[in-house]
Amino acid sequence: MASISLKNIKKTYEDGVTVIEDLNLEIKDKEFVILVGPSGCGKSTTLRMIAGLEEITDGEMYIGDKLVNDVSPKNRDIAMVFQSYALYPHMNVYKNMAFGLKNRKVPKDIIDKKVHEAAKMLDIEQYLNRKPRALSGGQRQRVALGRAMVREPAVFLLDEPLSNLDAKLRTEMRSRISMLHKELQTTFVYVTHDQTEAMTMGDRIVVMKDGKIMQNDTPQMLYNHPQNMFVAGFIGSPQMNFIYCKIVRNTDGYYAQFENYNIKLPDRMNDALSLYTDKEVVLGIRPENIHLAKDTKKKSFEMYIDIAEMTGSDYYLYGKLGGKNIIANVPSNMQIKSDTTCSMLIDTDRLHIFDKVSENLICD
């Protein structure tokens, strides 16, 4: 059990490329933290630095109270699960799982007990004598988890462990890993580029871009109160709609104006918007906050539907509002056809307004 603390971490590769400039992150004991971001954002590098597989160019890294900058991976009391599983191909499942304990000179009977316990927990007891190549992807991934589990490490590091699995297995393994975290009561650091994994599994999500932390918060906060356009666009599927518009002040408050549409903004935003009068901002609306207007008396607007995608419980409506592409997510309890026009309503209580230049949140 241990907390992890990264202070002013910098990583520059030998060829002079700096992937992480100045990273600060605190991970509490027993927490399940997810590092998420697009490829090349430095999330895997951060994880590998925690593991000790990459050297830290500058800054300090603590696991528990111990400064680990120069501690080798084997002495950091961590276990890692790799995307490619990284099982030892010439050893059977039992030996794969026992290898780490054997290297630490743990007595044989204890190794045996731990391996069987872990195998039982992960449903791989019947495969203990098989070589990795005789296992399916999901089974291999469970062996990799088992290998990490038997060591009872202070920190679990998982580097995109589900990326090589098919969609169904991924969903199954997702809940299994969450269960595992509950049972083991250990610190988990999990890297993924899949925002669904991030949202469903973590206590806390760290969204990264270009080696910087864009936002570090709970899944609910990230979804409902994104601090910048990157997080707003990255979290949520389909993506949040961004509409460039102008803030106009009228007698009854502030309006967002684009083309010939005017959207009345809630009064709670008045203070924040006073600085932006007659300036361009970006309006963020999640697809599910655009509804079909049943009551046409309300201030609805017309949306031309290019494509109506039926996903089962919902329709994803890809259409145009003025000249702008918009996605709306509405319940599928009524028939909607492509190439038609629908009256839509925007839920103004759930609007986010971002600065056009800095892309940071102005108010929501």
Added chain:
Amino acid sequence: MKQRTKIFNGFSFSLLLLLSALFLFPIYLVIINSFKSKFNIVGTPFEFPNEDTFVGIENYINGIQSSGIVGAFFRTLFVTVASVLAIVIFTSMTAWYITRVKSKFNKIVYYLFLFSMIVPFQMVMFTMTSVCINLGLNNVIGIIPVYLGFGSGLSVFMFSGFVKSLPKEIEEAAMIDGCSPLKTFFMVVFPMLKPTAITVAILNAMWIWNDFLLPYLLLGSTDKTLSVAIQLTMQGAYGSIDWGGFMAMLVLAIIPIIAFYLVCQKYIIKGVIDGAVKG
């Protein structure tokens, strides 16, 4: 289309048949002549042994009884086994290191190994022989590092190609599991290199076992290896050669290496494919 493929297959089959016949013919000659009396070998070398010419295993007995052959056999076995072991262990470690640790120096070392493959032995043999004699390497033990040197070019090249195809994560997992670099190599990397190691072992064993020039120059007639012994012992005075014994000893000399090849051949094919597909 089908017709054309059939013709092509038939053509390539006959070509390969002809080629294997060409390769097997000398071995066939050696084997049939090893059962003929020495006078009949020179007269009718291509004739299959018949009642008059067949001498049974007389040639084999004569050959073995002549001085030094048995000793030479075990000496060659020792030199081959020791050299091959040294080549496999040292070159696999070298290849692993220079592939995994990226530096300019390692790149230069790698190209030096590659370069050593294209230098013909005849170009360096005199200078090398005199250096080796000065260093005291002109004995059965001393020849092993010399073979290691000559064998390492191709071996490092082959191992490097395979190491490149191995996922680095496995070694990182071993590091996290508590392995030192040496332990990582022997417990995790080397077992994965097995197909290539066997290929390297076969290629080097065949060459070292059959080698004539290097042992002749370094060991001379004091510590004769098999190929040197067959050449020198069977050659009688005034150019007279016991062709029967000569042929019989040649048969005995090729049996071990062919047996070794047959045992390992399923791995040599696997090794070559592994390198080709993954590399």
